[in-house]
Amino acid sequence: MTSPLPTHRPRTGRRLPATLAGATAGALVVGLAAMPARAESGAGGPIGTVARTVGSAHYEPGPCPRTADQIPDLARARCGTLTVPEEHARPKGRKITLAVAIMPAETRTPAPDPIVWFAGGPGDDAVSEIPMALAGGLNRDRDVIFMSQRSTYSADPALTCPNIDEFNARALGLVSNAPSTRRLHVAATRACRDRVVDQGAEPAAYNDIESSADYDALRKTLRVKKWNVFGISYGTQLALNYMRLHPKGIRSVGIDGILPPSLGGGAVTWKAAREGFDGVFKACAEQPACNTRYPNLKGTFLRLVSELEAKPLTTTVTVPGRPEPVKVVIDGANLVGWLTSATHVAAGVPRSLDELAHGDPQRIAEQLAGGKYSPQAIGRVSHGLVYGVFCSQWTPYESTEEVIRGGRRAFPSFPRSMLANAPQLAWLHDDCRAWDVPPAPPWIRDVTHSDIPTLALSGGFDAQTAPSNGAYVARTLSRSTAVTIPYVAHVVFADSRCAQTITTSFFDDPGAPDTRCLAGLRPPTFEIAP
Secondary structure: OOOOEOOOOOOOOOOOOOOOOOOOOOOOOOOOOOOOOOOEOOOOOEOOOOOEEEOOEEEEEOOOOOOOOOOHHHHHOEEEEEEEEOOOOOOOOOEEEEEEEEEOOOOOOOOOOOEEEEOOEOOOOHHHHHHHHHHOOOOOOOOEEEEOOOOOOOOEOOOEOHHHHHHHHHHHHOOOOOHHHHHHHHHHHHHHHHHHHHOOOOHHHOOHHHHHHHHHHHHHHOOOOOEEEEEEOHHHHHHHHHHHHOOOOEEEEEEEOOOOOOOOOHHHHHHHHHHHHHHHHHHHHOOHHHHHHOOOHHHHHHHHHHHHHHOOEEEEEOOOOOOOOEEEEEOHHHHHHHHHHHHHHHHHHHHHHHHHHOOOOHHHHHHHHHHHOOHHHOOOOEHHHHHHHHHHHHHHHOOHHHHHHHHHHHOOOOOHHHHOOOOOOOOHHHHHHHHOOOOOOHHHHOOOOEOOOEEEEEEOOOOOOOOOHHHHHHOOEOOEEEEEEOOOOOOHHHHOHHHHHHHHHHHHOOOOOOOHHHHHOOOOOOOOOO
16 A cells, blocks of 8 residues: 655654654544634634635634544644535535634734644644644644545544555565565555545545645634644645645745655656755765765665665564564565665664564564554555545656656666555555546646745755655745754654754744854764664
């Protein structure tokens, strides 16, 4: 199954490659909290406390949404729901409901322009990313608005497909690029589509165009004159499309872990892997202890990929909560997928690769299995949105041959058998034929041109969305600032205090973000085995 772009990994419990965000079975319902006065939603009270209908959209204050993991801060939130047409072009048609949670600013005199959070994925639930936003101080001076993107966990309907997540775990015991794996992969995708249709949903209605209209409706029903947008990972693609579809009311935009709509697909994913991997390898080479203990780490990795793709290594590992050991096949594709996410824990990468090169796959196998079999990896992601976006906006405009060429440019030594399946996008064209939705209009692949002040953040170790994507989008954003945070992986706001400082200073003054902290950043100290 295609996995959404991972947004952030904690330093323990790595899920590879599913997303961290999302919400599942543990339901948490928090009553609407009484809040001190702050930025008002027109006449009647603070933002999110007044019911309002605008056109075919209706906002209704109410209880906070269910979440998979408890979020104590929701007790302070103002919550409600936004009801919109499933297809905005058919305002009298089927309706869907999106959960809204507004976290109040820490200050008692907040700025009048709140921040709206665009989650990663596609398919992550924005409400589940509240802890990340608050830990980074995003609500220091402004209210922050979180809305579950259509079909995500706290929306109705939620188009999650646990069967795909369960298959992704079992697939660790299969050879990644085998035809038999492809057949099972596509069968699971078809089963997911059947589940979506059985819920009464229209698979073609889940994409950036409809989601952008949802956010425009949210701003209007909340009666927010101006707001700021902050998007992470896939949320950057959505933000760049939202900027051109509904620019009115946007004061500024921050994007972190950037995925340009004009490039989305396999080729840019291969490029991202190369840039992120090279960042880690270069940092090791420049650190005497790492370079001495693990010389030519890049060469070791490239050699292992080719060898393991030709002759996979099979092992078993114990996973917490499972009575029996699970099988893990480490082939070239799985090794690339592991490193794509392991850039989040870069200090251990050289040691893990060295152990594998000397016949010990356990560290890597345990990380792969621990991620895929984690309860956080099951039932949280909206695969209806994953395929709705990828199969209408990506695959119609990028052929398999273009993906292969992109893989060859990034990794000339990799076997051709690997190149059609970019990291974390396995069998995407096959899956999209099964998903069977029409392509988005060709303009969806246009470059975004805008004079809205924009902060483009990238991480030097980002192997999921290329660090160079920041400069790419900045070329056509006339009032943009592009910043690369060295030594940090995908979604720098999650892991870097410097990135958090730059972000909050940008929203204070979009014309002059404070980047002085960059001068003091240092690489991680890599683990050195005895």
